[in-house]
Amino acid sequence: MTLTDFIGTLAAVLTTGSFLPQAWHTFKTKDVSGISLGMYSVFTTGVAAWLIYGLLLQAWPIVIANAITLTLAATILTMKLRYR
Structure with missing residues (x-):
């Protein structure tokens, strides 16, 4: 693994993992x-755009990280709408 790959993987794990405590x-x-x-609506839309971007580039680290983040952010957004 190159230094670039390591930094990208570390960034993906940290930013994606940061949503786990809030979701739980x-x-x-x-x-x-x-x-x-408002923030979670815009953020979830942005993560969906990153996911599409990653798919278009076939950049699988971007796809995987943003698919997980989108799932967590959408879960939190859904709970916000449901439990108001």
């Missing part, structure tokens, strides 16, 4: 009061 907390407590609907 929201799922467990159903408390969405501290979550911004």
Whole structure:
């Protein structure tokens, strides 16, 4: 693995993994009061665009990281809309 690949993998793991605590907390407590609907709507749309970009480039690290992040962000957004 090159240094570039290592840094890209590390970045993908850290940024994608950062959503796990929020998703777990929201799922467990159903408390969405501290979550911004606007921010998560825009962010989820942006991650979907990154996923499409990765697919168009056939850049699988980008695809995998953003598919996971999209799933987590969309889950949080869905809980925000459901548990208001």
